[in-house]
Amino acid sequence: MRMFYRILAYILAAEVVVQAGAMALAIAGLGTWVDDGGVFDSAVMQSDELAFPEVVGIIVHGINGSIVVPVIALVFLVFSFFARVPGGVKWAAAVFGLVLVQVTLGFIGHGIPFAGGLHGMNALALFAAALHAARRARVTTSADTAAPASVAAPV
Amino acid sequence: MAPTRTRRVRLAVASGAAMAVLAPIAWFWQDSLLPDAYSAMEHGYADTGGGHAVHSGHGRDVTTLTADPGRPADVSVRLTARRERFRLASGRAVDGYTLNGTSPGPTIRATVGQLVEVRLANENVADGVTLHWHGVDVPNAADGVAGVTQDAVAAGREHTYRFVADRAGTFWYHSHQVSHEQVAKGLFGALLVDPAPSAAADVDVVALTHLYPGARTIGGREGDVPVEAAPGARARVRIVNTDNGPTQAWVAGAEFRVVAIDGADVNAPTPVRDLAVPVTSGGRADLAVTMPADGAPVRIHIGGPTGIVLGQRTHTITPLPRPAATLDPLGYGSPAPLGFDPTAATRRFRYDIGRRPGFLDGRPGYWWTVNGHAYPDLPMFTVAEGDVVRMRISNHSGEVHPMHLHGHHFVVLARDGKPATGSPWWVDSLNVADGEEYDVAFVADNPGIWMDHCHNLPHAAEGLVVHLTYVNVTTPFRIGGTAANEPE
Numbered sequence: 150m151r152m153f154y155r156i157l158a159y160i161l162a163a164e165v166v167v168q169a170g171a172m173a174l175a176i177a178g179l180g181t182w183v184d185d186g187g188v189f190d191s192a193v194m195q196s197d198e199l200a201f202p203e204v205v206g207i208i209v210h211g212i213n214g215s216i217v218v219p220v221i222a223l224v225f226l227v228f229s230f231f232a233r234v235p236g237g238v239k240w241a242a243a244v245f246g247l248v249l250v251q252v253t254l255g256f257i258g259h260g261i262p263f264a265g266g267l268h269g270m271n272a273l274a275l276f277a278a279a280l281h282a283a284r285r286a287r288v289t290t291s292a293d294t295a296a297p298a299s300v301a302a303p304v
Numbered sequence: 305m306a307p308t309r310t311r312r313v314r315l316a317v318a319s320g321a322a323m324a325v326l327a328p329i330a331w332f333w334q335d336s337l338l339p340d341a342y343s344a345m346e347h348g349y350a351d352t353g354g355g356h357a358v359h360s361g362h363g364r365d366v367t368t369l370t371a372d373p374g375r376p377a378d379v380s381v382r383l384t385a386r387r388e389r390f391r392l393a394s395g396r397a398v399d400g401y402t403l404n405g406t407s408p409g410p411t412i413r414a415t416v417g418q419l420v421e422v423r424l425a426n427e428n429v430a431d432g433v434t435l436h437w438h439g440v441d442v443p444n445a446a447d448g449v450a451g452v453t454q455d456a457v458a459a460g461r462e463h464t465y466r467f468v469a470d471r472a473g474t475f476w477y478h479s480h481q482v483s484h485e486q487v488a489k490g491l492f493g494a495l496l497v498d499p500a501p502s503a504a505a506d507v508d509v510v511a512l513t514h515l516y517p518g519a520r521t522i523g524g525r526e527g528d529v530p531v532e533a534a535p536g537a538r539a540r541v542r543i544v545n546t547d548n549g550p551t552q553a554w555v556a557g558a559e560f561r562v563v564a565i566d567g568a569d570v571n572a573p574t575p576v577r578d579l580a581v582p583v584t585s586g587g588r589a590d591l592a593v594t595m596p597a598d599g600a601p602v603r604i605h606i607g608g609p610t611g612i613v614l615g616q617r618t619h620t621i622t623p624l625p626r627p628a629a630t631l632d633p634l635g636y637g638s639p640a641p642l643g644f645d646p647t648a649a650t651r652r653f654r655y656d657i658g659r660r661p662g663f664l665d666g667r668p669g670y671w672w673t674v675n676g677h678a679y680p681d682l683p684m685f686t687v688a689e690g691d692v693v694r695m696r697i698s699n700h701s702g703e704v705h706p707m708h709l710h711g712h713h714f715v716v717l718a719r720d721g722k723p724a725t726g727s728p729w730w731v732d733s734l735n736v737a738d739g740e741e742y743d744v745a746f747v748a749d750n751p752g753i754w755m756d757h758c759h760n761l762p763h764a765a766e767g768l769v770v771h772l773t774y775v776n777v778t779t780p781f782r783i784g785g786t787a788a789n790e791p792e
Contacts, residue, residue, distance in 0.1 A: 190551065195548035196488060
């Protein structure tokens, strides 16, 4: 259980990295496409069309951010109830809460660009919280060997 | 014993906490599942807008709301829909849909007052097809909405549409079955209704702007489309936005007038220059220019990469960046009588668009809401024939929505509380940006069950669809079901 907790926390931290990379890829692709004569406007933005190959970064970011990451964060929170990592529930709840804030800021950013800026900053908070949760699970593993057998027994 | 009990208690607490988190999510998920088939009439809730919801006796079936069946057609057209790989006018090959072998489909032209009859045959489109006459206030039976006014026309089947072209102007037609896919890939065309007697311009150009897979086009042509226009000629360019996002048009080389919006003439349009004209998704704008006497060409920029270049000796003209200022129809042209009194409204509705996380038919996401409810739990705006209807359309969803009401034109009274001061601004497709609020009005004069939806067709597929229904009108058609009706 504790190992799963740790793995899920690392996956969430890695997802932040993937999300940042996907957006940077898409924006770089947009830049070269526009330089080559492409025109990015509402007709392109609102279509399902892959105007340039790096649009895939936006698609990955959208699916990952609106579905995959929230689902992993939810599974992580539920796991935390069973994992018996000291402070584990608290940190899983913090990660889950930051994910909700992140998704909300992401959608609000469509209308209010400033929220998009906060979305970028909150990503770092989420990354740090997920890493911290993962490290807590690692630290407590060694302490756990000294704990009574009943506590260490698998649930 | 004690450690075991502790362990059990812990397990119970953890399980309880897990249930507390998961059970509400599971409940919301199952609650969002849609049945295999359902009527547009039975989901959501009736919103009578302060009027009566009189249901007396048996209702009128939408299939009975037709043009005079005894009247012979003045304009007869046969359109055959096909799924195929075809070539655009630009030469590019596209895997999509055609009507009579081309996309855009044939331009249908009629004179106001004529009865138009279109026989639609579906040769091989597996999902089925329909045709909706965007902007024409047709009888409800001819509205072409799968699952509401007809069943989708299956491959090998036919369906006939009959309607009187009730007003002169620029319109278009498109499929309203799996529309977010079929329209994007070519199932549409132009419908022009000429005034009688004809007051035709010297040069009359239809500019159906469309993004096909891989190609930005005007009428299937890419880049600048040259059109012959002599010095001094009067030209009318009819811009039809068939895409999902709003676009802008502007003119280089001459001043211009916006003579019609959404098939309704602008009263006393004044010449302007250095202004961009917004054309929302599904909307139309007719621009009139008089060609310079010295023979210089005129470019009508439509969106970023495409345009119409009018000229005779030369079609070379330096592109003009989009003007920063936008033409605002709210104050363009001169006031004229509306033909009804919006202050004497008998129904008042609110159409407030928002967005919230949740499930749509079991799919998690961030979905559109209307008046705080998500699909299918949406209001059914209920009116009686003859009602004067006012609606306040507002948008707090973070994205722009081109709102399209079927079967009616509505007039814009105010935006964000600022009253309209120009020509009556009649629309069937209204660009409602995030944070905007429009007061609109119309007369309920066309009985039926009418969609009132976002014309960003993927948004409609995501549930941004409500209906305007007349009391006592019923539909035998169902969304889903054996005909696999899927209007969006």
